[in-house]
Amino acid sequence: MDTRTNFYNTNGIRLHVAQAGPNDGKVILFLHGFPEFWYGWEKQLRFFSEQGWLAVAPDQRGYNLSTKPEGVEAYTVDELTQDMAELIPQLTDRKVVLVGHDWGGAIAWNLALHHSHLLEKLVILNMPHPVVMHHHLTHNPKQMLRSWYAGFFQIPWLPETLNSSFDFKLLESTMAKSAQPNTFSQQDLEKYKEAWRQPGALEAMINWYRAYKYNQIEPSQKVEVPTLMLWGKQDQFLGTELALPSIDQCQNGQLIFLKEATHWFHHEQPDRVNKLILDFLSV
Secondary structure, X not given: OOEXXXXXXEOOEEEEEXXXXXXXXXXXXXXXXXXXXXXXXXXXXXXXXXXXXXXXXEXXXXXXXXXXXXXXXXXXXXXXXXXXXXXXXXXXXXXXXXEEEOHHHHHHHHHHHHOHHHXXXXXXXXXXXXXXXXXXXXXXXXXXXHOHHHHHOOOOOHHHHHHHHXXXXXXXXXXXXXXXXXXXXXXXXXXXXXHHOOOOXXXXXHHHHHHHHHOOXXXXXXXXXXXXXXXXXXXXXXXXXXXXXXXXXXXXXXXXXXXXXXXOHHHHOHHHHHHHHHHHHHO
């Protein structure tokens, strides 16, 4: 696979962006979550570029080689969304297919709600609609317990210190233990550590969580972009009960549960995930 990387100026910052496939191909844009970076989509970039797509995966703001602005308020969902709203027209003059996982899914939902003219189709991997997420974080004790780490991340400097200690042992083991056995190779984890070691990266990544209190949770509005939602039922961080109410927020939505899959199912079952997405795009 011929993966190349470029820098794009967008919303006052520089985004480091990986691309594979023909420059004149239709764009499928992949948004990673915490604590990944563009490399988390490597298997998807390979597959879709081979299908003739221009497959694109940025390091989002604060991650790996992209700009890491100072201050928590630089990481609100609206700022992160604007990054992508300004990136897309630089990639193509056509509508794109947008795929988001975890925090990348939160940005994808927001783009679909506020910049739907940029999107042809939307694919969400294990991330609830923002209204559903907020409701469960404030009313569902089970989900509050699952999201305990988001509360811990509000503390200054301590999360960065603990997560970076012993060569990122805590962050590494959290990823590995919450996935199916052998999902992440040692080589994969070394690539992640290299991204986490970038100056200011860990603080910036955690600032996404700290900025949540500044996000505007707006009255529920239906997503008009045709949407496919894939949900791993063994996710330790997000309860399955968040999936159905989220797809109900879509005018034209399809929900598929992956029974044995965890939060990391695009790594665990890449062939199946790629085929499900491709089938959705072929309709």
